[in-house]
Amino acid sequence: MSALPYAVEMQDIVIRFPGVLANDHVNFNLEKGEIHALLGENGAGKSTLMNALSGLYKPSSGTIRVDGKIVNFNSPRDAISSGIGMVHQHFMLVPTQTVTENILLGLKHPRFFMNLARYEQEILDLQQRYGLRVDPKAKIWQLTVGEQQRVEILKTL
The missing domain is CATH 3.40.50.300 (P-loop containing nucleotide triphosphate hydrolases)
Structure with missing residues (x-):
């Protein structure tokens, strides 16, 4: 130790x-x-x-x-x-929402005060940094299982 x-x-x-x-x-x-x-x-x-x-x-x-x-x-x-997040084995995603909207769920800010374009750029930056490619504007139901797993990881990051 x-x-x-x-x-x-x-x-x-x-x-x-x-x-x-x-x-x-x-x-x-x-x-x-x-x-x-x-x-x-x-x-x-x-x-x-x-x-x-x-x-x-x-x-x-x-x-x-x-x-x-x-x-x-x-x-x-x-x-x-405290820096602790969890990627669940069963997806906790809303199929009718976009990748960006799913990542933003649970944030303190109400959606009508959010600049979605700014958050989409932040998500693209995270994707680039960690090699987790997925279209921020895509609806969850349109994604493969692998892409949905990436969204869960991006949510945690």
Whole structure:
């Protein structure tokens, strides 16, 4: 381990649902610059753990730290403000909306105050930076599954 704090540290995470212990004292640490795969059988609790990290679920007990600081996420917006985002295995896209509109969903600004052309340019810049090409003006229903996956990644970025 380096002298720097972990980018993410999950200690003794317990997540319970009525009649189900989904995560039982799970520890998971990430250092900056690392890539991890979280593997396990169906129902092992992988998605549940990541949903806690991304603010969708609240752990029953345990500690989550981001850059060494304890965090208590009450929503995905809280997690995003700490630099944590989640690309879900099941798409969370509105098929009748454009790529840009889907990426902007959930932002604090009401749409009628937005300059869509400016956001489309920002999305094009992100695409260029990360090699995730998709037409910002295309409707989600027009995209291939691979392109929809790229939209989910762009939403997180």
